[in-house]
Amino acid sequence: MQLFRAVILRLLTMAVTLSGVAVIVFVVIRVVPGNPIAMMLPPGATDEDVAQLTALYGLDKSVFRQFLIWAGGVLQGDFGTSITTRQPVLGLVLGRLPATLELSVMALVIATVIGGFAALTGTRLRGTRSEAAIDVANGMALSVPDFLWGLVLILLFGVLWPVFHISGRVTPSIDLPFTTNFYLFESLVRLRPDLWWDIVSHMLLPALALAIPLAAIIGQVLKQSLKETMHLDYVTLSRTKGYSESHVITREALPNAVLPALTLVGVQFTFLIGGTVIIERLFSYEGLGNMAIDAVINRDLPLIQGIVILFAVIFTGVNLIVDLACAALNPRLRHG
């Protein structure tokens, strides 16, 4: 019951936050100089044409009226019409969302594997030079943001030793038999390893660029958490029972050390999703972020609004899910 109340409260704050985001983005982009309507008409269009189209998109009304009309539409699932492509914003955005989701999840998996491996190895080899080396590598990975890692990876694996693709989501000449935009997932379901490999070899470098800083954070937090757990009595007990050190770390200490790391990973995962905007641009990956930057450059106001709102929904949603997951996994919080 208490959990239920907490969820309701969280959903309410989420609604407040999202409304705040909507108001801010709506007002900010209405101040953008440059007339999007003039940009979409061919040269030689008359002032009448401009006025007509401006009225069609409702841009002749006051900002307040525009917001009410837009918000009313959003509540009915209508996010307006993109100015550059003249298609419904919702369809455009949902069409690109799978690409960004697949990239983010792949990055999260890579980060968890690398970070987890670093934490476990660091704990196993504590007090040695190897542990110090892992710490130094961790510190470097943490200091440099995804944008720079992306550029470094392009140079290393795209130019110096060109083993992976550095541009696009899939080789353009390939004819895709897919019905959804979840290419990676669908290539697996349809048992097409050839397609799967083409998609992975496009996604690997951008995903790795996003994953490196997160891997460092996971490695650091999990190792710290393991360090604290390793001092607990039950761990010492299992050691005296004669279990090997590796068994003690992975089977006894790890399950209890994961929880503190999980909370942090949730927040960091939203940062990772935010990072896809520039990483997609860098790797010409056809996702939401790349579309967002084009929308800003083209002054496509309805599209910008739609994308920013969707990002905000994802961010607040991920935070909510992580909080719920932590409450569910942590018996101390369950009745609190």
Added chain:
Amino acid sequence: MADGRGQVRRRLGLRLWLSAGWLTLLLLAAVLAPWISPKDPLAQDLFLARLPPFWMAGTEPGYWLGTDSLGRDVLSRILHGARVAMTVALVAGAATCVIGATLGLLAGFLRGWVDIVISRLIDIWMAFPPVLFSILLIAVIGPGLGAIILAIVVIDWTRFARVVRAEAMAQGAMDYVASAQVAGRGRTGTMLVEVLPNVLPLIVVLLTLEMGIAVIVEAILSFVNLSISTDDPTWGGMIAEGRTSVHQAWWVLVFPLITLFLTVLSFSQLGEGLKDRFDPVLR
């Protein structure tokens, strides 16, 4: 034990000195760029386009790190790019720090409705994808150095506000604050004279980290071609150009990238080093 601690101290010291050294060098380069640059950073010469760096075959004397596709000298452009990078780091970093830390201190120490308003604002800000937000702001304000600095301040104040708020809250619950108030200090006085000095080390660490972030944001914005005018050399602009011609002239991408990489690394290592210095447990 004492030896081990000494070793930790020495390693931290080296890291701190290396970072500070690189940043000083960069600051000097920024100030002295017009005098120490071997060539005019804007001079184009298509006959000298895509010259490789000095150790390779087919170079021209004086173009140490080669030229880009318009025949402009890479080294001179990196040196001039340091001016933009350092200006953004110092001005945007300081402004973000002052505004963010002030709001955080007010929210954390005064609590009440001030805290509610500021916390809600932070929540809303955290729901924006930061890179997209900055690109959007630049589209609104228009390009230029001032616009970039403003965009960084508008977006990143939450980094300071969040951390300083939590710390001010923790400090506010301590006995010394209560005794100061018993001794007759007002709330504002307690906040500025008692709490602020205790939060200051944390703020300094955040400031160095923020400077590194500011440099990156500027590079990202010029990479998306929304930074200052395209004529002025910036590292991000050079990287964007190098990215498109990476198969023909890798040096146009590599040298500004190395410079940016070392700069960001130095700012963050400086921050981490200072954090350990300030940490009473390690001291």
